[in-house]
Amino acid sequence: MPNFVDLLLDAVFLVDVHGRIVYVSAACERILGYTPEEMIGKTMIDFISPEDRARTREEASHVMAGHPRIGFENRYIRKDGSLANIMWSARWSEVDQLRVGVARDITERKRADAQQAAIYAISEAAHSALDLTALFREIHQIIAQLIPADGFAVGMCDEDSDLLGFPYQLGGHGDGSLIPEGIVLRICAEVIRGRKSMVIRREPSASIAGAEVSPSIDASWLAVPLFSQKATMGALIMKSTPGTSYTEKDKELLEFVSKQAAAAIERKQLHAELVKIAQFDELTGLPNRRILHDRMKIALARSRREEGRTAVLYIDLDDFKQVNDTLGHAAGDLLLQEVARRLKQCVREEDTVARLSGDEFVVLIERIHQSEDAFTAAHKIRTVVHESVTIDGKSLRMMPSVGIAFYPDHGDHAEQLMKHADQAMYLAKKQGKVSAAN
């Protein structure tokens, strides 16, 4: 074979009928780390990644049966233990009784393609995932395509308490339990605090945050921080499959993908925050008018189906303005929060307590058997809200006026019922007692 073959960037292999390498060009050293001398005389299949051996054997028989092929791909184990993705052009030479194969190293291209695909997939998931949990699940699946793992978890710092929690974790066998090992907590805390990725190989002597890793843990760990625009919001952590170890390359890959993952998580968190703002009253945390309207529509549809009754209680505090005027707006805010808390106490978990605006609240009580049930709730509300409350060292007593309207007695639709309950509340305010719509 003339020498110029050694100038080729691809490696040329000649393999005999028994699968033994009889010649390989110099490029094999650049691609696989072995010199031609180290490869010649060896069985080709032994260099192939075990998962790819069966289909490579099949492919070789096909070529040897006289079917030349361009584009077959498989993975080889390099001398340093890493994997090389190879694309082949091969044919069988009947005269020479040799398989001629040209091997192209496509590892970098594969990696770049996989990274690109992962980035697209993650930004896609940021839009399509219904909530954060769904997004974490998708991020896990996308990363699992790139880096094999037996377990995956997302650690997130709570912004207020600074505590580390694991909103998502999955063991490799689907049992969901990656975290029994306290090691996960320690690695994540260390990665977040140090703002630096970590690869823990399987050496039993490895120490994390001053603690010895148990020698019984037959796994390698890979963790990278998730950076938000402002701070480190959490970390991604992966546990390797038994017997394998993560490399610096894996770390670089996960760091690369984690940037996209962090952006997607941040976007989803912001979205969840906006949805919350749009649905809940900021001061009291109660559902706002919009959610009340939605829940009323659902409740009325259910009542219609079940031929049941639903009560709407319209509540307005008497002389609330005076609290603002005498003690200040901040004191008024505290009072409204306390009233919200007490109103929730007065009804069942499944009933809705909403704040309409200012000192106006609505309680929606479903599945009322008799009108008396709603009156009982209204009297309880008057009693509980009227109990004294201390604000800024001053003891106050509020009295709510409560008006009630019933489905189907006072209307079929939310708007009609609200109007009737509001009118009943005005009547109650005048009369100083609970009032029902006419």
Ligand SMILES: Nc1nc2c(ncn2[C@@H]2O[C@H](COP(=O)(O)OP(=O)(O)OP(=O)(O)O)[C@@H](O)[C@H]2O)c(=O)[nH]1
């Ligand atoms: N502190 C505080 N006050 C608010 C808020 N929203 C509205 N208000 C005030 O709540 C008061 C409600 O007024 P009204 O219900 O008309 O007055 P009221 O004194 O309760 O009178 P009656 O309902 O007739 O007994 C107004 O002074 C508003 O400025 C809020 O979020 N915080």
